Amino acid sequence: MTRIKCCGMTRVEDAVLAAELGADAIGIVLTARSKRQVSLLQASAIVAALPPFVTTVALCMDDEASFVQDVIDTVRPSLLQFHGEESDEWCAQFGHPYLKAIAMGAGAAALYQLRDHPHAAGLLLDGHGLGEAGGSGKAFDWSLMPHGMKQPLILAGGLTSANVAAAIRIARPWAVDVSSGIESAPGVKDRVKVREFIAAVRGAE
Numbered sequence: 001m002t003r004i005k006c007c008g009m010t011r012v013e014d015a016v017l018a019a020e021l022g023a024d025a026i027g028i029v030l031t032a033r034s035k036r037q038v039s040l041l042q043a044s045a046i047v048a049a050l051p052p053f054v055t056t057v058a059l060c061m062d063d064e065a066s067f068v069q070d071v072i073d074t075v076r077p078s079l080l081q082f083h084g085e086e087s088d089e090w091c092a093q094f095g096h097p098y099l100k101a102i103a104m105g106a107g108a109a110a111l112y113q114l115r116d117h118p119h120a121a122g123l124l125l126d127g128h129g130l131g132e133a134g135g136s137g138k139a140f141d142w143s144l145m146p147h148g149m150k151q152p153l154i155l156a157g158g159l160t161s162a163n164v165a166a167a168i169r170i171a172r173p174w175a176v177d178v179s180s181g182i183e184s185a186p187g188v189k190d191r192v193k194v195r196e197f198i199a200a201v202r203g204a205e
């Protein structure tokens with residue numbers, strides 16, 4: 001079964017709806033690098049509203065360590081997601097499980113980064129370039145998705161209900177991650193698009 005993470009939630013009702021429709025994980029963006037940034041208070045409200053067995057993921061990007069610690073202490077997410085140029089040692093300092101995003105914008109030349117994060121609970125391959133923010137709807141060549149790695153691999157970048165079945169067939173990821181593909185505006189999720197995305201993932205299996 002391909003797990004589904006719906007990211008970039010800014011409203012409690014969108015997060016609850018996505019969980020009810022079958023999302024396995026809900027992502028909340030804390031970094032100021034994003035147009036979907038929420039406050040610690042908003043993020044805590046989203047986490048508190050979710051039912052048990054839904055994983056919560058708090059996304060940071062090249063933020064100060066003290067800010068990340070505040071996120072852990074206040075929001076209490078299941079996982080962190082580091083989306084910038086953070087090193088393995090830096091990400092591991094918090095003793096909190098995390099995903100590390102890999103910028104795949106450079107194509108095959110970007111794959112070297114997969115070896116650099118042995119402490120990550122999973123690696124999230126996104127379509128943007130190194131140093132750029134995610135949530136941009138940029139896809140990468142799904143045939144570059146590696147196989148046989150120890151860490152679970154999460155496919156992200158430009159996924160929609162129209163392309164996610166093909167993406168799963170080609171990349172065979174452990175999970176898919178979507179943000180702009182289920183939105184009507186940045187940070188505002190569209191009920192129909194969320195439903196169609198989850199149905200498309202389930203239909204691909």
Ligand SMILES: O=C(O)c1ccccc1N[C@@H]1O[C@H](COP(=O)(O)O)[C@@H](O)[C@H]1O
Nearest residue numbers: 007034133134135137157158178179180
């Ligand atoms: O969503 C954002 O605004 C964001 C900002 C900075 C870093 C990462 C961000 N989002 C991540 O990118 C993926 C893919 O987004 P999309 O589906 O291409 O729009 C998203 O799920 C987040 O993990």
